[in-house]
Every structure is written in C-alpha cells, then in structure tokens.
Amino acid sequence: MLAELRQFFAERSVLEVETPLLSHSIGTDPQLEFFTTEYCLSPQRQTLFLQTSPEFAMKRLLAAGSGCIYQIGKAFRNGESGRFHNPEFTMLEWYRVGFTLPQLMDEITELFAGLFKEQSLQETQRVSYQNIFVSYTGLDPLIFSYQDYCVFARKSQIPEAVDICGHDHAVWLDFIFSHKVQPHLGENALCMVYGYPACQSSLARINEDNAQIADRVELFINGVELGNGYYELTDAKEQSRRFDQELAIRKQQKLPVIVKDQRLIAALESGLPECSGMAIGLDRLLALLSNSASLDEVLSFPIRRA
Amino acid sequence: MATYSTNEFKAGLKVMLDNDPCAIIENEFVKPGKGQAFSRVKIRNLKTGRVIERTFKSGESIEGADVVDAEMQYLYNDGQFWHFMVPDTFEQYQTDQKVVGDAGKWLKDQDSCTVTLWNDSPLAISPPNFVDLTITETDPGVRGDTSGGGGKPATLETGAVVRVPLFVQIGEVIKVDTRTGEYVSRVKE
Numbered sequence: 178m179l180a181e182l183r184q185f186f187a188e189r190s191v192l193e194v195e196t197p198l199l200s201h202s203i204g205t206d207p208q209l210e211f212f213t214t215e216y217c218l219s220p221q222r223q224t225l226f227l228q229t230s231p232e233f234a235m236k237r238l239l240a241a242g243s244g245c246i247y248q249i250g251k252a253f254r255n256g257e258s259g260r261f262h263n264p265e266f267t268m269l270e271w272y273r274v275g276f277t278l279p280q281l282m283d284e285i286t287e288l289f290a291g292l293f294k295e296q297s298l299q300e301t302q303r304v305s306y307q308n309i310f311v312s313y314t315g316l317d318p319l320i321f322s323y324q325d326y327c328v329f330a331r332k333s334q335i336p337e338a339v340d341i342c343g344h345d346h347a348v349w350l351d352f353i354f355s356h357k358v359q360p361h362l363g364e365n366a367l368c369m370v371y372g373y374p375a376c377q378s379s380l381a382r383i384n385e386d387n388a389q390i391a392d393r394v395e396l397f398i399n400g401v402e403l404g405n406g407y408y409e410l411t412d413a414k415e416q417s418r419r420f421d422q423e424l425a426i427r428k429q430q431k432l433p434v435i436v437k438d439q440r441l442i443a444a445l446e447s448g449l450p451e452c453s454g455m456a457i458g459l460d461r462l463l464a465l466l467s468n469s470a471s472l473d474e475v476l477s478f479p480i481r482r483a
Numbered sequence: 484m485a486t487y488s489t490n491e492f493k494a495g496l497k498v499m500l501d502n503d504p505c506a507i508i509e510n511e512f513v514k515p516g517k518g519q520a521f522s523r524v525k526i527r528n529l530k531t532g533r534v535i536e537r538t539f540k541s542g543e544s545i546e547g548a549d550v551v552d553a554e555m556q557y558l559y560n561d562g563q564f565w566h567f568m569v570p571d572t573f574e575q576y577q578t579d580q581k582v583v584g585d586a587g588k589w590l591k592d593q594d595s596c597t598v599t600l601w602n603d604s605p606l607a608i609s610p611p612n613f614v615d616l617t618i619t620e621t622d623p624g625v626r627g628d629t630s631g632g633g634g635k636p637a638t639l640e641t642g643a644v645v646r647v648p649l650f651v652q653i654g655e656v657i658k659v660d661t662r663t664g665e666y667v668s669r670v671k672e
Contacts, residue, residue, distance in 0.1 A: 335538060351518035352519070
C-alpha cells in the first residue's frame with residue numbers, strides 16, 4: 178500500500194516531505210487531545226507537543242514555496258482508543274497547489290480506484306452534507322432548530338442526545354451524523370461528503386457562494402471515516418480569529434491552556450498559495466483493504482501492547 | 484459504590500442506569516476526526532433482561548452497581564418463595580417467582596445454580612447449562628424408533644415440558660440444555 182501511494186504521487190510530481198513530530202506548539206481544536214513531552218537542554222526545560230497532524234508544518238512549507246507536497250508519517254491523539262482508533266496512527270497528508278476541492282476529489286477518486294482495484298468497489302459517490310443529512314433524518318443540518326432536533330432524538334431511540342448536546346449545534350451534528358448517517362455511508366463504495374456546515378469548518382474556507390457551508394470534504398467506506406480535506410484557509414486574520422475562538426472554548430471547558438501557533442500565522446501572512454489538502458488515516462485504509470474488523474488486526478502492536 | 488468513566492467501560496462491567504442494575508455488553512468508541520467523542524454502549528438491564536443501546540459523552544462517569552454472582556444450592560419452594568443457600572456459609576436467601584422466572588422449571592431440590600445478587604438481594608437465577616431430570620409423564624414409545632425425526636412431549640419432575648425422541652420412557656433420566664430447552668441425551672444411571 179505504501180509503495181502504491183508513493184508511486185501515485187511520484188507520477189504526479191508531488192514531493193515527499195518530512196516534518197517534525199515534536200513541535201513547540203499545537204492545534205487549538207478543543208476536540209483534539211495531545212501528548213506533551215519535556216525537552217531538557219540544561220538548564221532550560223521546554224514543553225513540546227507531539228503533532229496531532231502534520232498540517233501546520235506542511236502549510237509552512239507551502240508558504241515557503243515548496244509546491245505540491247505529501248507526507249506519510251505518524252500522528253498522535255491522546256485518549257483515542259477503540260475499534261477504529263489508536264492514539265498513535267499513520268497519516269497520509271497531501272496538498273495540491275492550485276487545486277479546488279472538486280479537483281482534489283477527482284484525484285482522490287483516481288487514488289482509490291487504484292488502491293481498491295481488487296475489491297471492485299461500486300462507483301464513487303459524491304453527496305452534499307445537507308442532502309445526505311436530510312435524507313437520513315429529515316432534519317436540516319444548516320439551520321439549528323432545537324425543537325426539531327429533540328423530537329428527532331426522542332423518536333429515533335437516542336433520547337440521551339437531548340442532555341448530551343444541549344443547545345450546541347455542532348455537538349448535535351456530531352451526535353446525529355455519527356449515529357444515524359455515517360453507518361450508512363459508502364456501502365462497498367467510496368462516499369465523499371462535501372459542504373460541511375460552517376460551524377464545522379475547522380481549517381476549511383467558507384464557501385464563496387454560501388456562507389452557511391465550508392469547503393470541507395470527508396471520505397467514508399462502509400461507514401468508516403477515512404479522511405478529511407479542505408479547500409485551505411489562506412487568510413491569516415481569519416485563521417487567527419478561529420484560533421482565538423477555539424482558545425476561548427478551551428478556557429471555558431477548562432482544557433489545557435496552549436498558545437496559538439504564531440509561526441503558522443506568520444506563514445499565512447507571508448502568503449499561503451491557494452491549495453487544497455487531504456489527510457487519510459492509513460491504518461484504517463489498510464484495515465478496509467484487508468477486510469479487517471478493527472485496527473488491532475493491522476497494527477503491529479496496538480497501544481495496550483505497545 | 485465506585486463510579487466508572489466511559490474509558491473504563493468494558494464487557495461485563497455492572498453499572499446503574501436509569502436506577503436499574505445493568506451489565507455492559509459492548510462499548511464502541513465513536514469519534515468524528517474533528518468532533519465530539521462518544522461511547523456507544525450496548526447494555527443489558529439485569530432486572531428485565533432487555534438489551535438497549537445508549538450513548539455517553541466520552542469521559543462521562545456513571546455509578547457502578549453492586550452486583551455479584553454466587554453459586555448456591557436450591558433448597559425448596561414453599562409455594563410463595565424460593566429458597567437458596569450458600570453451601571460454604573449456610574447463608575440463606577429467598578426470592579419470589581418474578582425473580583426466578585423461567586429458571587424455576589429446571590431447578591430440582593439440592594441442585595446448584597447461579598444467583599445474581601444486587602445489593603445482597605437476588606436479582607436473577609441462572610440454572611446450570613445442562614441438568615439431569617427424570618421423566619414423570621410421556622406417551623409410551625414405539626419399539627424400533629430412532630432419535631431422528633418426530634418426537635413427543637415429556638413432562639419432567641420439575642414440571643418442565645421438553646420434546647424427546649419416541650423411544651424415551653417414563654422414569655428415565657435425561658439431560659436437557661436449559662439455554663434452549665432441548666433434549667440432549669439419556670443419562671445412564
């Protein structure tokens with residue numbers, strides 16, 4: 178699989194890069210827990226972070242003029258362990274300068290056609306988040322109606338959602354999407370869901386024509402989330418504002434205090450080229466390619482035996 | 484009683500849910516790459532036996548349930564209560580038909596069984612997987628019949644009725660699988 182991936186990118190003149198796993202700063206996403214470690218260079222001590230993805234470092238390379246790049250490396254997310262989660266995992270991440278999201282989706286289709294040629298997947302599906310959400314729930318994901326969401330939860334055997342999600346639209350979407358939509362996605366096919374609600378934009382750009390949605394895409398096969406991509410946000414001010422927003426949420430939720438990555442913001446200020454990027458969890462991909470029921474079957478040593 | 488975080492949920496853990504003691508069957512970690520983490524749990528209500536699915540926010544804690552399984556000897560049924568005893572300590576427990584449920588029809592005096600205790604009172608009774616019981620009533624069999632095909636109902640000493648092959652007679656002891664209620668074999672005394 179790794180050889181095939183490298184060949185795919187070599188044929189397209191995408192440069193393989195390597196960036197540090199240890200970094201002085203980390204993403205502010207309140208949903209991602211990180212590992213920290215102490216860097217001792219006597220008499221100084223400094224806290225360093227293990228990356229949750231190589232995104233920031235790769236964007237700094239892009240801003241420095243690297244052109245199209247890809248990386249296969251480890252990423253770390255604390256507290257994530259389960260059938261399809263391991264706190265240390267392998268990620269493929271790539272950036273295509275000048276690509277819009279639909280162009281990137283074309284490339285993903287080609288990549289998967291090659292990878293899954295022996296599994297004979299059905300034709301790739303492209304669906305908007307709004308359409309797929311409506312078709313499985315009858316709810317509009319872009320407009321938050323607390324009443325309607327509660328009614329849906331009660332009649333769909335997930336009444337606990339009312340207490341868990343409260344009045345937080347994003348948590349409601351996470352809950353309903355992961356329980357009632359995602360399990361149906363990509364039955365023996367690659368399913369690309371695009372046009373995420375703006376409140377789940379993460380590091381994606383807000384759509385030019387519709388401020389309610391973000392230019393973000395997610396990949397699913399047999400209900401398993403495989404990857405996440407954006408038409409990348411290049412606006413340093415907007416990026417900084419989103420960092421501040423997430424830092425405020427971290428503070429409110431009493432999560433570990435961190436500082437925003439000024440080096441990334443500086444890179445965006447100096448100019449990130451228009452680009453689209455995608456990250457794919459390779460352990461999950463391998464599990465799907467080998468018809469494995471869990472990551473444990475494809476990891477040499479899962480965390481509890483590491 | 485201790486509380487357990489979703490990270491400690493695993494099959495067999497006994498917890499309190501909606502004021503009832505429950506056993507966790509399966510715990511699935513659900514987390515969108517960029518989103519809230521949940522634990523989707525399959526859980527059995529130990530009072531009703533019903534299996535439900537319930538989602539928790541990852542990291543949430545719930546109270547544990549003081550539920551233990553004890554091997555006991557079934558003593559007798561006084562018409563209203565069923566009596567059990569812990570063989571080592573001679574400690575006795577009594578419970579009613581509601582708790583004993585279907586298990587009752589497999590229990591013979593002096594037989595051992597598993598009594599699930601919640602806060603030290605019986606919550607459920609599980610008979611052994613296989614029990615040997617004497618047939619008290621069944622139609623006469625026909626010579627030459629084999630165990631293949633057909634069969635007839637037979638009433639056992641505990642009152643349970645099972646289907647047995649035609650050649651099995653009154654007074655014979657048979658082995659029954661209590662999980663399916665099916666005849667397994669004759670028992671040679």
